[in-house]
Amino acid sequence: MNNRRKRRAEFARFRRETGGALLTWLVDANDPAMREAPPLLVGAAHLWCENLLAAPRHCICCLSLIWNRREVGALLLSMPMNATNSMSVNAVCARCWAHQALDEIEHAATDVLRAVVPNGHFEALPC
Numbered sequence: 001m002n003n004r005r006k007r008r009a010e011f012a013r014f015r016r017e018t019g020g021a022l023l024t025w026l027v028d029a030n031d032p033a034m035r036e037a038p039p040l041l042v043g044a045a046h047l048w049c050e051n052l053l054a055a056p057r058h059c060i061c062c063l064s065l066i067w068n069r070r071e072v073g074a075l076l077l078s079m080p081m082n083a084t085n086s087m088s089v090n091a092v093c094a095r096c097w098a099h100q101a102l103d104e105i106e107h108a109a110t111d112v113l114r115a116v117v118p119n120g121h122f123e124a125l126p127c
C-alpha cells in the first residue's frame with residue numbers, strides 16, 4: 001500500500017475503534033515524560049516526533065509544516081476509550097503553542113478530532 005492509502009486505512013480503523021469516544025491529552029512537548037498520558041501513547045508520540053524529518057506534519061492551528069521535534073510545541077494525543085493499540089498523534093507548532101490562546105488551540109483540536117468523532121466535544125475527566 002502506498003502511504004496515503006495506508007494512512008487512510010489506519011484512519012478508518014481508528015475511527016471504527018473509537019466507538020464515539022476518545023480519550024485525549026494535550027501535552028507540552030517539552031515535558032518528555034508526558035506524565036499524564038499512558039506509556040503506550042507516550043512511546044507513539046516519541047516515535048512520531050522522530051519521524052518528522054521523513055514525514056513532516058501540519059500544525060493543527062496554523063497548518064504550517066513541522067519538520068523537527070524542536071518545532072513541536074505541544075502534542076495532541078488520543079486513543080479510543082476502550083483502548084486497543086490504536087492511537088493518534090497531532091501537533092501544535094511551537095509558535096502557536098506560545099502565542100495562541102488555549103481556546104483557539106482547543107478549537108483546532110476539536111476540529112481535528114471531529115473527523116473521528118462527529119460532533120464530538122471535550123469533557124473533563126472526573127478526577
Ligand SMILES: [Zn+2]
Pocket residue numbers: 059060061062063064092093094095096097
Ligand atoms: Zn502553528
